[in-house]
Amino acid sequence: MDPQDAGNNVNKTADVGIDGLTDTTFIGRDFYPDSSKGDTVWGSLTIRQTDASGNIITTPAANITVGTGQTNVIKTGEYYTLTWVPTSADATTGRVTGTLNYATYTDSTKSTVLQTTGAVTVTLSDAVSLATFGATGGTSSVQTAVISSFTGTRVTMPVTVHYVGQKSNALSPDDTIIVNVGSIFGVGAETDTDNNTNTSGTYAAKPIDGYTYGASSAEVTVVNTNITAGATNEITITYLANTGTQTVNYDQTGLPNGTTGDFSIQTQTATEASTEDATKDAARGYAVVAVTQVAGYTSYVSVNGAVPVAMKSIPAEYAGATDENDIVTYTPASDTTATISYVDDEDGGQVVGTQTVSGATDATVSYTVANPDSSKYNLVDVTDGDSGSIKLTADNTDNVTIHVTHVKSEAVVPTDPKDPNYDSTHKTITETINYVWSNPTDHATGNEPSKAVTDSISYTRTASVDAANGDVTYGDWTAVNDDDTIDAVKSPTIAGYTSDKADVAAVTVSAATVGDTTVTTIPVTVTYTPASNLVYSEITVTRTVHYEGAGSQTPQNVVEKVVYKTVTNKTTGEVSYTPQGVYDAVETPTLFGYTNSGDVAKLIPMATTNAPKDSLVVVQYKKTTDENGNSTNSGNPSNPGDSGSNHNSSDLGNSGITHGTDSNSDTGNSNASGNETVQNHVKNSTDSKVKLETLQNSNVKGKSKKMLHRIKL
Incomplete structure (x- = not known):
């Protein structure tokens, strides 16, 4: 119960003072016996409890009657001890069961026992308060109890520590550590002495031969497993197997006496990578070892007996490294060097050229700026041929960096098609x-x-x-x-x-x-x-090649035909003519004793809205000798194949040539003598699929000659 409520309950009847208080335990003297509630006599030593409704349980957990001389001792003053030992807890209600032992003494040294309940098994409520109180027995006397001291033992619980390797294999038997309930307990690589108490804190993992501490599971807040069902107090420590040891020894032979520096033996152990924390230094194998440097000397390192190599640091080895023995020696550096590096700022800082100058340590030497390739690079902040000076050191602090950028051509539009751009x-x-x-x-x-x-x-x-x-x-x-x-x-x-x-x-x-x-x-x-209301038809148009001037040797006429497709728009009256072929070239036959005006050229008719007409081309022959055998003409008079040699006939309707028909013939007229008729030759146009026919005309003087609209070439 709440100590402030002791003796102030709602039930004012004479009783031990807990009547009406729920789930409360009373330990001490009962000065108001009530036989209806299981009391015995005045002043009995008792352990009484109430239920969840505040009613006193009539069967006391303990009820010890008056002993010899008890009344006088009580009136004079007695001394007592109360011992509580918990043994179990209910996982559902959280109530704790244990033993209560209440003993009274006649003296302050507690050497003479007056009365004792002995070890009584009791189940307490969630919390138990202990208080002193006094009650008046009528008005004749006052009884008073005082707690002069209080001691107790905190509950402890075991914490189990497991020791495992990378594959959760056990490396050592588990340890059990007793820790106060509620304390935080953890294990690490080193002891956290600042936060440790006797039974809590972070403690160093125990050493295991051949292994190095890797990681630990999270620290635990210790719980009372008797009360918290299913709870455990466990920590697992994972160890990394040691795979090798690196030892670095310094050989100072040749160094001047009194040379300062750390030349102590250096060691480190390589371990396998940790699954819990592979980023730990211990999981990296051998870390980089910085070699002690001596001004004016070059440090050389022999790794496992190999040829010494100039090193300022020993490179790191990955996890799983084997044993390694390194020996560092020193060689005087009578001359040292400095490097002038030309760094390309436009290509990720690549070095595109270097110069090296040398001399004794601490000496000042000069150098001349030299562009690695002036056709490719521009120097930044310096000019080709500039001079500079360097004070040489035994390390790289004397190196010089000169920056360069790229040479770029003028931005122009190429004019030569052969230019790659x-x-x-x-x-x-x-x-x-x-x-x-x-x-x-x-x-x-x-x-x-x-x-x-x-x-x-x-x-x-x-x-x-x-x-x-x-x-x-x-x-x-x-x-x-x-x-x-x-x-x-x-x-x-x-x-x-x-x-x-x-x-x-x-x-x-x-x-x-x-x-x-x-x-x-x-x-x-x-x-x-x-367009709408169109009428389609065809007409045939001819070109006639007529030969004259060679008498009876005059060749027959050649007639070529081209078919035109016509489209007549009945609405507008417009007619369009589209040729479906061409007039082929016609080669003029060669006649002995005659010259001619040339071959007839190929003619490609065009679409037109004017009605195409038949045309006539005249080819003339002339004698090359007269009646006496003398030459009269040594050249061609003209060439019918030239532009303008083909002409539309203006009156071919009277020439015996019929338009748009499959036959185109007429009876030739007689020549001047009335007895010479020449059958014309008809040639088919290559590009025209129109049928060509024979045309008969006189090629000498006569009526038909007058009827044809001739063009004499």
Whole structure:
């Protein structure tokens, strides 16, 4: 119970003072016997308890009656001891069971026992308070109890310490350490003496031959395992197996007497890597060993009897290193050196050149700045040929660093196509507009609505080449002549057809777009579709090659035909004519004694809205000798194959040539003598699939000659 509540309970009936207080234990004298509650006589020594409702349990845990001379002792004053020994705890309620022993004495030295309860088994509530109190027995006397001293023993619990290796294998028998409940207990590499008490703190792990402390599990706050169900007090220490020992000895032979420095033997033990904490120094094998340096001397290290090597520190060895014996010796450094390093600031601090100067330690020597490669590097803060001085030391503190940057070419736009950077600095974007028929099968190949139209814009950018590494730095793209736009193009008008694009819009290409794209062509197609109310037909047009001037030897006429597909727009009345072939070249036959005006050239007719007409080409022959055998003409008068040699006939309707028919013939007229008729020769055009026929005409003077619209060459 709360000590402040002793004797102040709600039940005012004469009793021991705990009646009405819940779960309370009373230990001492009962001066108010109540037979209904199991009391005996006045002044009995008793242990009484109440239940959870505050009712006194009628069967006392102990009730010792009055002994001889007890009353007088009580009135005079008695002495007592109370001993509590816990033995178990309920895991659910937390209540502790143990033994109570209450003894009274007649003297302050507690040599004479007056009365004792003996060891009584009692289960106490969660907390137990001990207090003294006095109660008046009527008004005739006062009884008073005083606690002059109080002693107790704190509860302790065992902590189990496990010793294991890397693979959790046991290395040593477990140890059990008794520690106060509630104390913090841990194990480490060294003792934490500042925070240790007799039974708590951090203690050094015990040594195990062949192993080194690696890590320990977390420290524990010791719990009473009798009270806390399932609780344990355990610590596991993991040890690292020792794999080797490094010993470094210094041989001072040759050093001047009195040379100062740490030449003591150095040792360290290598261990395997720790799974708990592999970053610990102990898990790294051998750490780096700094070799003691002596001014004016070079230190050499022999590792396990190997040839000595100049070292200022012995490199670290990884975990698992074997035994290593190192011997350090010293050699006088009558000359020492300093290094001038040329460091490339644009290539991660790479050294691109060095110079070495030498001399005696503490001497001052001069050096001259020399660019490692002036075609590649620029010096920073110094100039080629500058002088400098160095005071030589036995270590690297006398070294000099000179910084360099890269030489870069002027940023220009290459103009020579053979320049390796030309293609990377020039870009042309071309728009090609193709004009096509919607019904290409109705048109001969090569007879598109119009020739393709192209337009281009060009861009350039500068390039600067790094002379040191060849890297190229490019500038921004810019349009040549500030022209970044492909102009709009109006689509041609084709009679009887409509186009899907009346105009092809202008295209502007920004410099940023040029840099991001690999596309250099812009294809555009304009498609022509026949207009409504169209009528399709064909006509055949001829070109006649007529020969004259060679009398009876005059060759027959050659007639070539080309078929035109026609489209008539009944709405507008417009007619378009599209040729489906060409007029082939015609070679003029050579006649003995005659010269001629030449061969007839190939003619490619074009699509037109004007009705094409038949044409006549006249080839003339002239004698090369007169009646007496004299030469009259030694050259060709003209060449019908030249431009303008082919002419449309203006009156071929009267010449016996019929348009648009499969036959084209007429009866030739007689010549001047009335007895000479020449059958014309018809040649088929290679590119035309139109049938060619024979044309009969007189090639001498006569009516048919007058009927033909002739062009004399």
